[in-house]
Amino acid sequence: MAGISPIIRSTAFLAYLILIGRLIVSAAFILAALPKIQDPAAFTTSVEGYRVVTGDLAVWIALALPWLELVAGFGLLIPQIRRGSALVIALLLIVFTVLHASAWARGLDISCGCYSVHESDKTPDYLWLIFRNLGLLTACGCVLIRDWQYPRQRSLREGASTS
Template identity: 30%
Template sequence: MPHDTASARATSWRDWLSMACRFGLALVWIISGATKITEPVATKQSVAAYELFSQNVSDLIATVLPPVEIALGVLILLGIALRWLGGLSALIFLGFIAGIASAWARGLTIDCGCFGAGGYNEDVTWWTYASEILRDTIFVAMAVITARRPWTKLAVWP
């Protein structure tokens, strides 16, 4: 009997973690996309500041990214294709980490623009980059948990 209680507690703990990751991930995407979509010029400047793409490609990314982020957030919130969208989210966050690391390695001083206006910023330090990478690493972990063990209660199509 004690084994059943321990098993139930473990399942409960995992359910809570999975639920927190699913809804936290949805919130991150919705907030990130909403802050970008309301400031399209600042979003274009943020993407261009990474100096990774031509101006046309940067503008396209800045235009497409906010509605994609909002859509990801809403779909995850609704519980649609959680495993697939969790995996996609992890890949996108890994791309963001690569972009931030690239800017840091190339000596750029930019704010990532992850939650609104970013771009060139003289006040950026090593800690700015490190904390952005750490934050996005936590988001990757949330996405992986959502993909591997999605909390499917209140899900439309898990």
């Protein structure tokens, strides 16, 4: 390690941090999807609890959203679709954060529906939910930035070595 420059070491360290962040976000979305897929009726109740959509639209969201979360979560692990998956997850996290903030502002005492679809007696901690989403969004943003910069940096290095 003595011959490796601090910049390369810090870049490698950053790459490992981004990998860990990517794995955490991936696991979070995969684990969030599974109970919703197993019990779509209960998840429909959670969706309706936010009082933004009801009826058939809530049912369609409850049926489609968990599969989107599952595919996007696994997509973060596949290099060919990682960017698209990170973008989908980032957009979902923005929507989830807005929904949590809205429910908090309106004083709704509802189940989050994030990792368990069954009603809880515990009052939701909206501040925690918002900060958790922002942390996951930050990790997702790092994945997106790295994946958009890395091919550009590699092509610049290859161009420099051929001149």
